[in-house]
Structure formats: structure tokens, C-alpha cells
Amino acid sequence: xxxxxxxxxxxxxxxxxxxxxxxxxxxxxxxxxxxxxxxxxxxxxxxxxxxxxxxxxxxxxxxxxxxxxxxxxxxxxxxxxxxxxxxxxxxxxxxxxxxxxxxxxxxxxxxxxxxxxxxxxxxxxxxxxxxxxxxxxxxxxxxxxxxxxxxxxxxxxxxxxxxxxxxxxxxxxxxxxxxxxxxxxxxxxxxxxxxxxxxxxxxxxxxxxxxxxxxxxxxxxxxxxxxxxxxxxxxxxxxxxxxxxxxxxxxxxxxxxxxxxxx
Numbered sequence: 001x002x003x004x005x006x007x008x009x010x011x012x013x014x015x016x017x018x019x020x021x022x023x024x025x026x027x028x029x030x031x032x033x034x035x036x037x038x039x040x041x042x043x044x045x046x047x048x049x050x051x052x053x054x055x056x057x058x059x060x061x062x063x064x065x066x067x068x069x070x071x072x073x074x075x076x077x078x079x080x081x082x083x084x085x086x087x088x089x090x091x092x093x094x095x096x097x098x099x100x101x102x103x104x105x106x107x108x109x110x111x112x113x114x115x116x117x118x119x120x121x122x123x124x125x126x127x128x129x130x131x132x133x134x135x136x137x138x139x140x141x142x143x144x145x146x147x148x149x150x151x152x153x154x155x156x157x158x159x160x161x162x163x164x165x166x167x168x169x170x171x172x173x174x175x176x177x178x179x180x181x182x183x184x185x186x187x188x189x190x191x192x193x194x195x196x197x198x199x200x201x202x203x204x205x206x207x208x209x210x211x212x213x214x215x216x217x218x219x220x221x222x223x224x225x226x227x228x229x230x231x232x233x234x235x236x237x238x239x240x241x242x243x244x245x246x247x248x249x250x251x252x253x254x255x256x257x258x259x260x261x262x263x
Contacts, residue, residue, distance in 0.1 A: 005029055010204040018170045021047060021093065021113045024106070027178065028092040030197040035094060043094045047110070050076065051117035061136020064120040068111060068135075069150030076100060078107055080147035088194065091181050105131035105177055107146035123167035126176060131168075138165035171205055178202045192223050210239065214251065221258045230258040 009026040012018055025043055029035045053071055058064050072078045078100045080090075085103065089095035093109060096102035102110075108124055111133045115122040123134050125143060132153060134143045143153040143165070168176075178198045185195035199216045202208050213236045220229030233255035241248035 006201070006204065009201060013171060013174070013205050018174075020109060020170045020173060023170070023174050024093040024109055024177065027174070027181075027198075027201055028094055030201065031088055031092055031181075031194065032094070039094055043097055046097050047113045048117060050110075050114045054114070054118040054120075058118075058120070061121055061134075061140060061142045064115060064122065065135040065142055065144050065150075065152070068115050068118075068120065068122075069144055072111060072114060073146065073148075073150030077149075078102075078110060078146065079149040080104060080107055085184075088181070088184055088191075091177055091184065103131075103180060104145070104147040105173065105180065108133050109173065109177075111144070111146045111150070124173055125165060126168045126172065131173075131176070134165060134167070138167055141165055171207060175202060175205055175208060192219060195219055196223070210236075213239075218254075221254075221261075226258045226261045230255040233258065 005026060009023065012023055012026065021044060022040070025035070025040045029040075050071065053075075054067050058067055078096075080102060084090040084101050089099065090102040091106055093106060096106045096110060105124075105126075108131045112122055112124055115133075115135075121136050123138060125132050125134050125138075130145075130147075132143050132145050134141070136142050144150045145153055178201055181198040182195050182202075185191040185198065188194075196216070196219055199212055199219065202212050203216065213232065217229045217232035217236060220232060223229075233251050237248040237251040237255070240251060
């Protein structure tokens with residue numbers, strides 16, 4: 001991903017109404033060097049095309065949920081399988097649109113973007129270890145599971161009372177996607193470069209855990225960039241020192257150990 005593309009990602013993330021699809025496509029450019037502006041445009045056009053296939057005049061969350069699920073999960077065949085968790089492409093929006101397979105959160109992005117373009121009252125919902133899509137008023141609890149082809153997860157106050165329905169914000173969705181990519185890469189040491197760009201994009205978001213700076217520093221050291229990683233650790237230790245001096249001391253000790261590896 002070029003410096004220009006990263007600047008575009010950061011700018012979009014800080015805009016008043018961040019474009020979820022665009023952010024997903026820009027982060028995908030880190031993984032796919034062939035993803036250029038034309039590919040980004042084609043992906044956006046595909047989302048528009050799918051939205052245009054939905055019927056006009058729908059009213060109410062139930063009608064929208066049924067129509068979107070019938071289109072995407074039914075006619076178009078979007079869904080997930082256990083094998084999708086093993087593929088980085090399952091976290092890349094343009095690949096999910098092409099393969100019609102992906103992780104729950106990326107399939108949910110397709111549901112969200114298609115439904116929003118058609119004017120549906122729709123929102124994303126992050127659950128522990130899963131991500132789904134809601135329609136209508138969140139208090140109604142009308143939720144479907146795109147990973148299961150849009151299968152209903154129930155509706156009504158009983159479900160809502162047992163499980164709060166707090167719509168996910170766009171940037172929270174993007175950060176969760178990047179976290180998934182980091183998790184995928186962490187299990188595959190040969191892909192530490194993937195973990196690094198996922199961390200660096202996460203740090204471009206206006207709101208992110210400060211601990212990501214420390215994780216990036218450790219990863220740099222693991223990749224053999226000892227001086228750079230040590231400097232990043234020392235910089236992070238200065239921030240931590242104000243709230244947790246013992247932790248800051250441990251981080252500075254790690255930085256010294258990293259510098260020793262230069263000898």
C-alpha cells in the first residue's frame with residue numbers, strides 16, 4: 001500500500017461519516033498488490049448492483065431482512081464455511097464479493113452496504129466471537145446471521161433483554177477486521193508482515209488501544225528491526241510511565257535487550 005493510499009485511509013477514517021466499504025477496500029490493498037483504483041471502483045459498483053436488485057417500497061425491518069437475505073444468502077449464495085477462517089482472502093472485501101465466501105464480519109459488511117444503499121434500516125452487531133446484522137429498531141432485536149446465509153437469530157424483546165443490541169460503529173467494525181487479520185497472521189509467523197500492516201492501519205484510526213504501539217514495537221523486534229523496535233518501546237514507555245511506572249520499567253528493559261541484539 002502506497003503512502004498515498006495510507007493517507008487516504010487515514011483521511012477517510014477521520015471523516016464525518018466514514019465509508020465502511022471504502023475503508024475495507026483500502027485495507028485490502030495492503031494484502032493484494034493488484035487491487036488498484038479500478039478494482040476498488042468495481043467492488044463499489046458491485047455493491048450498487050446488488051442493492052439495485054432489491055425490491056422497491058419495502059417497509060419495516062422484517063420485510064427488509066427477508067428481502068436482503070433472500071437476495072444475498074439465497075440467489076447470490078453468500079455464506080461462510082469453517083474453511084474460510086484459514087484464508088486471509090476471507091477478510092478482504094473485494095475477494096468476499098468475488099468468492100461470495102468470507103468471515104462473519106466481512107459477510108456482514110456486504111449485507112450492511114447492500115442494504116444501506118437500498119435505504120434499509122440496518123446496523124451491524126458485534127457479538128463475542130461473532131458478527132451479525134440487525135434490521136429495524138435495535139430494540140426489536142431482529143437479527144440475521146450472514147455467515148449462515150442470513151439465518152434469523154430471533155426477534156422481540158425476550159432476545160433483546162438477554163443480549164443488548166448496541167449497533168457497531170463503522171470504525172469499530174474496521175478495527176475488528178484488522179484485529180481478525182492480526183489474529184490470522186499471529187498463528188502464521190511467516191506472515192508477520194501482514195500483522196505489521198494490520199497494526200499500522202489500526203494505529204491510523206482516530207480511536208485505538210494505546211497498547212497497539214507496544215505490540216507494533218515487539219513485532220518490529222521479532223522481525224529483526226531491533227533499533228527501530230527498541231526506539232518504539234522507549235517511546236511507549238514514556239507514555240506508560242505516567243500511569244504504571246513498573247510496567248514502563250519492564251518495557252525499557254525489553255528495549256535494552258532488543259538493542260543488545262544489535263551486537
